[in-house]
Amino acid sequence: MIYDFYSTGSDDQLTLIDNQQAFRRIKLRPKILIDVSSQSAVNSISCQTQLLNSTITISFPCIIAPTALHRLANNEHGELATVRAAVACSTIMCVSTMASICMERIAEEHREQIKANYPRSIMHPDDAREAVKHGVEGIIVSNHGGRQLDTCQSTIDALPDIMNAISSELHQIDVYIDGGVRRGTDILKAVALGAKAVLIGRPVLWGLAEDGMQGIKNVLDILKKEFRLAMMLCGCQTVDDIRRNNLLVINNNNNTQSKL
Numbered sequence: 001m002i003y004d005f006y007s008t009g010s011d012d013q014l015t016l017i018d019n020q021q022a023f024r025r026i027k028l029r030p031k032i033l034i035d036v037s038s039q040s041a042v043n044s045i046s047c048q049t050q051l052l053n054s055t056i057t058i059s060f061p062c063i064i065a066p067t068a069l070h071r072l073a074n075n076e077h078g079e080l081a082t083v084r085a086a087v088a089c090s091t092i093m094c095v096s097t098m099a100s101i102c103m104e105r106i107a108e109e110h111r112e113q114i115k116a117n118y119p120r121s122i123m124h125p126d127d128a129r130e131a132v133k134h135g136v137e138g139i140i141v142s143n144h145g146g147r148q149l150d151t152c153q154s155t156i157d158a159l160p161d162i163m164n165a166i167s168s169e170l171h172q173i174d175v176y177i178d179g180g181v182r183r184g185t186d187i188l189k190a191v192a193l194g195a196k197a198v199l200i201g202r203p204v205l206w207g208l209a210e211d212g213m214q215g216i217k218n219v220l221d222i223l224k225k226e227f228r229l230a231m232m233l234c235g236c237q238t239v240d241d242i243r244r245n246n247l248l249v250i251n252n253n254n255n256t257q258s259k260l
Contacts, residue, residue: 002072006205009146015154016146019180022154026189027248031235047228049239051092051174051196053137059090060224061191061239064216065178065199066120068098073209081208083109085216089224094199118176120144123158125165132166138174138196145179145201155179156190163194170194184226188234191242 009016036045047060064086071078079093079101086093087110095106119131120140131139141155141162155177163175177190178199190198200223207215231237234246 011150034235061197063092065201066096071100
């Protein structure tokens with residue numbers, strides 16, 4: 001029952017499935033004439049990125065999404081194990097309004113990093129523009145992991161239109177995305193399309209259920225290693241080097257279309 005609660009989506013679960021499949025339709029374009037083979041070049045590759053108007057630096061563009069009831073996965077520590085893993089991996093945990101431990105107790109683990117609430121569930125360009133008009137510092141492109149409106153668009157497919165809708169405001173707002181991120185290559189694809197970072201939910205819950213704090217650290221470490229390798233093979237030494245021209249998109253007819 002607990003696994004079903006975490007793993008399933010709404011109705012026919014079409015959006016849940018498409019969140020992952022949409023990432024697979026996007027292909028990476030490797031660059032080979034950039035030196036990432038020497039020890040000095042390897043050491044110079046940095047996965048770090050700055051968030052929240054450059055007020056915080058995280059180890060790579062991946063943060064923990066708000067998901068409910070962590071004590072279902074780990075009854076002893078719940079969200080405390082999750083926030084400790086986030087601190088250990090130099091990233092951020094977003095706390096769900098349905099957390100199984102109160103916000104005040106979670107905040108005691110890293111009080112100096114408590115930040116404001118950003119609107120989630122942004123899937124329409126009009127909502128993105130409205131959020132910016134009201135002065136938010138960041139938005140999260142999300143369909144709640146396919147758990148609400150089934151047959152809606154995948155988040156990675158929605159991202160380009162949202163980025164275009166607020167293109168004139170991107171100097172003052174961060175855009176984040178969740179839904180379907182399962183590989184380091186998925187993170188690179190999201191960043192190439194304009195996301196400041198991705199949020200991961202279910203993989204964190206699987207790690208939490210398997211081995212508590214250490215299980216989550218293992219998940220984040222795997223994703224970071226995959227992301228770093230993808231950066232190297234795409235010829236990117238920093239996160240800022242990642243661009244749309246690192247990508248190709250496969251349409252429904254299996255024809256490759258450039259996204260330059």
